[in-house]
Amino acid sequence: MVIIDGLYHQTPALRHKEILAAMGRGVSVVGAASIGALRAAELQPFGMAGVGAVFRAYVNGEIDGDDEVAVGQEPGGRQRALTWPLVNLRHVLRIAREEGAADARTCAGLLEPLRAVYYPQRSTAAVLAVLRREGATHLADWLRDRRADDPYFGDLKRLDALEAIGAAVSGALPPAPGRVPAGAWDTGYHRRWVNETVAEDVGALTLATVDRLAYQQLFDSDFATRWAAFLEHHSQRPGDGQGVPLAERMARLGGDGDGAPPVYAVFRPVLDLTDRQTVGLLLAGETAADRATIVRYAARNAEVARTHPGFRPEAVVDAAARRVLLQLWKADAAQLDGEALSRGLGSGQHAVEALKTFLLGFLADARAARPVEAADAR
Structure with a gap:
């Protein structure tokens, strides 16, 4: 079972006990990208495996909040992401430094203003507006152009999701680092x-x-x-x-x-x-x-x-x-x-x-x- 994304806010989030119950029945569970990565980091000692950069960032303590992966989604069947999660913005700022679109000091100073935008309102237009307000006009133009060439540019969650699905299809899932204690979920x-x-x-x-x-x-x-x-x-x-x-x-x-x-x-x-x-x-x-x-x-x-x-x-x-x-x-x-x-x-x-x-x-x-x-x- 591969867990990638899910709902919360307006509905109860994916429960830890639900995952433990599945693993207790012998199901191999791997998480990636979004709430899957978060749950994998939390349940790693009990046998849940994780894949991808977002999972590793949680495990290594580089990030720790669920707001890091939160996005606003299009209602209905498509559930297309309409806003930017912080993990994707961190990824974009890292690429910008590597490609010379902005220096390290500029990128370091931009994360907090971007974080301050409530996640359901952090659209591409809002992100570009924050960059320009903070004086990073060149970076805003660079991001606009990259997104025009590739609508998935900067989408770290998508890359992690594809990696997890590929691992599941190929059978190359990482080994479970722990084990579920018998009956741990049966409360x-x-x-x-x-x-x-x-x-x-x-x-x-x-x-x-x-x-x-x-x-x-x-x-x-x-x-x-x-x-x-x-x-x-x-x-x-x-x-x-x-x-x-x-x-x-x-x-x-x-x-x-x-x-x-x-x-x-x-x-x-x-x-x-x-x-x-x-x-x-x-x-x-x-x-x-x-x-x-x-x-x-x-x-x-x-x-x-x-x-x-x-x-x-x-x-x-x-x-x-x-x-x-x-x-x-x-x-x-x-x-x-x-x-x-x-x-x-x-x-x-x-x-x-x-x-x-x-x-x-x-x-x-x-x-x-x-x-x-x-x-x-x-």
């Missing part, structure tokens, strides 16, 4: 992140399994029974579950007498939604109508986001979601944590956060149902 955080990526085609739709599960946990009045059955199944599985019935485990903990906490408060496993048996048990009560409702609620969120730019479901006020949740579960505030735990939601606050994804759609359904209820009452 609760990693499992939760993996769960966020699991989806399934249901008819003509692709639905995230976490959304389908959350809907059942929140809206299925019998889900506590389903969660209890899952806990029993999980406990009797070899490995994480230790392969014994829950009653026996509770007895070992001295928790089988009067006043003992309920099983669901004691045993709270991190779910693995890549396990089809787990998903099958937890979604056994799901219906086609449930899936259609999830789609409808997602469409409602999208509609509100179009009319209210910047809206996100997680920004819904906690108090509003909590009030609806208590009504939905016919519970009072003191019962909220226990009810959430009995449904595998971790805590009342976790349940409140989970409801926010569905809240606008649920309220829209409730408003639409009121005229019918009023007519029935008459």
Whole structure:
């Protein structure tokens, strides 16, 4: 696997644990050019290899910030770089010194003014303007002419990317300098992140399994029974579950007498939604109508986001979601944590956060149902 570039800023960046998980499964991973070079420098002791000048600069301590490789990209499918990363500007200044387009003192004084331009605004026009403002007019003209002759001139990241791809194609990858410790990536955080990526085609739709599960946990009045059955199944599985019935485990903990906490408060496993048996048990009560409702609620969120730019479901006020949740579960505030735990939601606050994804759609359904209820009452 060759990792070159990636997204961050508006989306979570490529995670270290994701790379460690791949290497732990026997995949050879090499990084170069951009975030690939940065991750390779960070994960070199664990077996990730690196290729190219940018990687070597990180390893040698010549550069250390992620802003060194950051660029603004063209939206859509092409993702063409629209701005200059600092590593490319360093490369250009080095070539300029070698070719006599500017002396070493001039080049040394230009890096900070160029760095001061925010990376999504560091276009070629902006770079040339900074050079001219700093009195490096000859250098600006030289760079303009070189870019006119070769649109890839100065693109060190591109050179490194080509080197890495060539090494992968030829099989000449550098040896892994370290090794991933067994299970280093297998944390609760990693499992939760993996769960966020699991989806399934249901008819003509692709639905995230976490959304389908959350809907059942929140809206299925019998889900506590389903969660209890899952806990029993999980406990009797070899490995994480230790392969014994829950009653026996509770007895070992001295928790089988009067006043003992309920099983669901004691045993709270991190779910693995890549396990089809787990998903099958937890979604056994799901219906086609449930899936259609999830789609409808997602469409409602999208509609509100179009009319209210910047809206996100997680920004819904906690108090509003909590009030609806208590009504939905016919519970009072003191019962909220226990009810959430009995449904595998971790805590009342976790349940409140989970409801926010569905809240606008649920309220829209409730408003639409009121005229019918009023007519029935008459």
